[in-house]
Each structure stands twice: as structure tokens, then as C-alpha cells.
Amino acid sequence: MSFISIGDLSRGYALRTQNAEIKARLSRLGQEVSTGLTADPAARLRGDFRALGAVERGLKVMDSYDLATKEAAFATExxxxxxxxxxxxxxxxxxxxxxxxxxxxxxxxxxxxxxxxxxxxxxxxxxxxxxxxxxxxxxxxxxxxxxxxxxxxxxxxxxxxxxxxxxxxxxxxxxxxxxxxxxxxxxxxxxxxxxxxxxxxxxxxxxxxxxxxxxxxxxxxxxxxxxxxxxxxxxxxxxxxxxxxxxxxxxxxxxxxxxxxxxxxxxxxxxxxxxxxxxxxxxxxxxxxMLEFARLDMLAVDPYETATELKAAETQLETIYAITARLSRLSLVNYLR
CATH class of the missing domain: 1.20.1330.10 (f41 fragment of flagellin, N-terminal domain)
Structure with missing residues (x-):
């Protein structure tokens, strides 16, 4: 029977890579849980930003109208x-x-x-x-x-x-x-x-x-x-x-x-x-x-599903830290004892 061993350097690199990936996922999921919106609009919209662009433009126009009505209200007062x-x-x-x-x-x-x-x-x-x-x-x-x-x-x-x-x-x-x-x-x-x-x-x-x-x-x-x-x-x-x-x-x-x-x-x-x-x-x-509802419909995430994913990612990160800590304590001297 043959065995394929992984060297310490390779193992450390693999753990660091996993660590970075999970941290990135934690950051994304944390943002989504706090905002309620997807952190990756491109993936959600499959690269088609036309509808979202129209909604965002509408909201910018509404900003200008809000300012105009405030100024008009102040002037008439x-x-x-x-x-x-x-x-x-x-x-x-x-x-x-x-x-x-x-x-x-x-x-x-x-x-x-x-x-x-x-x-x-x-x-x-x-x-x-x-x-x-x-x-x-x-x-x-x-x-x-x-x-x-x-x-x-x-x-x-x-x-x-x-x-x-x-x-x-x-x-x-x-x-x-x-x-x-x-x-x-x-x-x-x-x-x-x-x-x-x-x-x-x-x-x-x-x-x-x-x-x-x-x-x-x-x-x-x-x-x-x-x-x-x-x-x-x-x-x-x-x-x-x-x-x-x-x-x-x-x-x-x-x-x-x-x-x-x-x-x-x-x-x-x-x-x-x-x-x-x-x-x-x-x-x-x-x-x-109406525009905000349309934007929310395009970009909103399921809060329960996102919170579940966030918890799973935290568990994965804790597991990697535990494995890393255990591997760091391994040595030939301890094995021979």
C-alpha cells in the first residue's frame, strides 16, 4: 500500500489559504447580515445591471426632486x-x-x-x-x-x-x-x-x-x-x-x-x-x-439563510484554528515518548 504525505510547508500553505477564504466569506456574510443586501450584485444579477441601473438613476433623480421641493417649501414659507x-x-x-x-x-x-x-x-x-x-x-x-x-x-x-x-x-x-x-x-x-x-x-x-x-x-x-x-x-x-x-x-x-x-x-x-x-x-x-422596493427585490438576501451561513463559516474558522494549534504542537520528540 502506498501513501502520499503532505509536507509541513504545503500543509501550512493549505491552511492559510482556507483561512483567507473563510475570512473573506465571513466578511461578505457579515456585510449581508447587517445591510440585508447582497455583497455581490454581479453574481445576483448575473452581470445584467440594466434594471438596477435604471432604479439607481431613478433614486438619484428623486434626490434632486427632494432638494427642489425642500427649497420651494422654504421659499414659499x-x-x-x-x-x-x-x-x-x-x-x-x-x-x-x-x-x-x-x-x-x-x-x-x-x-x-x-x-x-x-x-x-x-x-x-x-x-x-x-x-x-x-x-x-x-x-x-x-x-x-x-x-x-x-x-x-x-x-x-x-x-x-x-x-x-x-x-x-x-x-x-x-x-x-x-x-x-x-x-x-x-x-x-x-x-x-x-x-x-x-x-x-x-x-x-x-x-x-x-x-x-x-x-x-x-x-x-x-x-x-x-x-x-x-x-x-x-x-x-x-x-x-x-x-x-x-x-x-x-x-x-x-x-x-x-x-x-x-x-x-x-x-x-x-x-x-x-x-x-x-x-x-x-x-x-x-x-x-417604489424604487427602493424594486432595488430591495433585486439585491435583498434571505436573513435566516445568510445568518446560518455566517454561523457555519465561523465554525469552520474555529476548526481551522484548532487544527493549526494542534499541528503546531507536533514534534518527533513528543512522538518518541
Whole structure:
């Protein structure tokens, strides 16, 4: 009978090879148990990655849509807040102006004019708000302010009404400054673009255009009333005539009370956009879930089977370590004893 013996070097090499193979299998199985996905997609898909590639591309596209909807939601929330601040300014100031019109004190008129000036500055700042580095109320000119500062607008209107002695003349001139095509507001007040900002794609089927600008007639109407009220902060307006200044305060208060409702239609328009964004966000979430299910169906492993294989591999590795330890203790001296 013949025997084929394996030398120590060959035996050690064989054990090291088995050790490396089992460790690699342990690493793969451990990854699969922790992720629930195969560590070897090529073997699972038999080298055909077309379907998986389409799913992965769909998920990347959904990432971009998720970012777009988040930015759109943030922008509409900021726009809603700005319009709300203007509406609040108009409502609070209208009552104070009407009250000032019934008071003989010139000092009271001056004070309400200073209050109106503060509300004007706040409203202009609100309309110059930015979200994500883009000015929201400036149309396509998203990199600069939508309006000149409240102080600059007020000074320009002050120059236009200088020397007038009738409150109605002042109101008419304020209207002209704001409403005349190519007039003061369009040339030096509104700094944005007449071109609306382009639509934002929120998914494969829907896009959204937020084209409300600071030059919108509803916004412009409230702005000019705020400016007319802020003119009262100048005690020399209308030659200092208290009766004319009181009449101006009453007229502006009445106009603000009426025109503040114009902002509600814009708030409703922005609110409709907000509701649409939420609907699209829900649709996108459902589409993402379908894609993730499809990816899972292609790459998922059986957790019980994988855990069983992992346990078997651990047992094999422990056996190899035991055999290696036993062989390392063999020697001719121990045998002869």
C-alpha cells in the first residue's frame, strides 16, 4: 500500500489559504447580515445591471426632486411670512392713522409719521428677503435686492411732493410716482426684473413658478400708502399745516384699511403653491418608496439563510484554528515518548 504525505510547508500553505477564504466569506456574510443586501450584485444579477441601473438613476433623480421641493417649501414659507408682515403693518397702521386724523396735536401726527416710517422700513426689508441665496420678490434678478431701501424711496417721494400745500395733491403725486409706467418706482424703487423667475421642476410631471414680485400691483398699492403715511414724519410737509396733515393721515389710513385686503389674495396664491408643494412631496415619497422596493427585490438576501451561513463559516474558522494549534504542537520528540 502506498501513501502520499503532505509536507509541513504545503500543509501550512493549505491552511492559510482556507483561512483567507473563510475570512473573506465571513466578511461578505457579515456585510449581508447587517445591510440585508447582497455583497455581490454581479453574481445576483448575473452581470445584467440594466434594471438596477435604471432604479439607481431613478433614486438619484428623486434626490434632486427632494432638494427642489425642500427649497420651494422654504421659499414659499418665507414669501408667506413677508406678505404677512406687510399685512400686519397695514392693519395696525391704518387704525393709528385714522385716529391721528381726529387729533389736533401736530406732535401726534409727527409720531404716527415716524411709526409709518418704521413699518415702511420693515416691509421693504421683508420684500428683500432671500432664501437659498436668491431674492424671492425680484423676479429673474435673484442676486440683488428687490427694492431700494425704505429711506431711499421715501426721500425720492419727498422730493416729488416738496412745496405742495394740499393733502390731495400729495396723494396724487404719490400715486403718480408709484403707478406711472417708467416713473419713479419702476426706475429707482423696484430694482428687480420684469421677467418672472423660471419654473422649478419638482418631479417628472410637475413644476412650480413663484412669480410674485415686489412690483405686483397689490404690493405696490400697500407700499405707496406706507410711504404716504411715512411722509408725515416730516413736520415741514404741506407747509406744516396741521389740518392738511391730519387730513392726509385720515385719507392714508382709510386707503390702507381698504388696500390691505389686496395682500390676502397674494397670500392665498402663495398658500395654494404651498399646498401643491406638499402634494408633490407626498407623490415623490411614494415614488421613492417604489424604487427602493424594486432595488430591495433585486439585491435583498434571505436573513435566516445568510445568518446560518455566517454561523457555519465561523465554525469552520474555529476548526481551522484548532487544527493549526494542534499541528503546531507536533514534534518527533513528543512522538518518541
Amino acid at each position: 418665507a414669501m408667506q411670512h413677508a406678505l404677512g408682515q406687510m399685512n400686519e403693518a397695514a392693519k395696525k397702521l391704518s387704525g393709528d392713522l385714522i385716529s391721528a386724523g381726529n387729533v389736533l396735536s401736530a406732535q401726534s401726527v409727527n409720531l404716527i409719521g415716524a411709526e409709518a416710517k418704521g413699518w415702511l422700513d420693515m416691509s421693504v426689508a421683508a420684500l428683500n428677503i432671500q432664501a437659498g441665496g436668491r431674492t424671492l420678490f425680484a423676479g429673474a434678478a435673484t442676486h440683488g435686492p428687490a427694492l431700494a431701501s425704505g429711506a431711499d424711496i421715501l426721500n425720492a417721494v419727498k422730493t416729488a411732493v416738496a412745496g405742495m400745500t394740499s393733502f390731495q395733491d400729495v396723494l396724487d403725486e404719490v400715486d403718480n410716482w408709484f403707478d406711472t409706467p417708467g416713473g419713479g418706482f419702476e426706475t429707482s424703487g423696484y430694482l428687480g426684473s420684469s421677467i418672472p423667475v423660471g419654473p422649478v421642476r419638482l418631479n417628472d410631471r410637475s413644476s412650480l413658478t413663484l412669480d410674485v414680485t415686489a412690483s405686483d400691483p397689490n404690493i405696490r398699492t400697500v407700499l405707496k400708502d406706507l410711504v404716504a403715511g411715512a411722509l408725515l414724519s416730516d413736520s415741514t410737509l404741506l407747509g406744516g399745516d396741521v389740518l392738511q396733515r391730519r387730513a392726509l393721515a385720515s385719507a392714508v389710513g382709510e386707503r390702507l384699511l381698504t388696500n390691505s385686503g389686496n395682500l390676502i389674495s397674494l397670500q392665498s396664491e402663495v398658500g395654494t403653491a404651498q399646498a401643491r408643494i406638499e402634494t408633490i412631496r407626498t407623490e415623490n415619497s411614494a415614488s421613492r418608496q
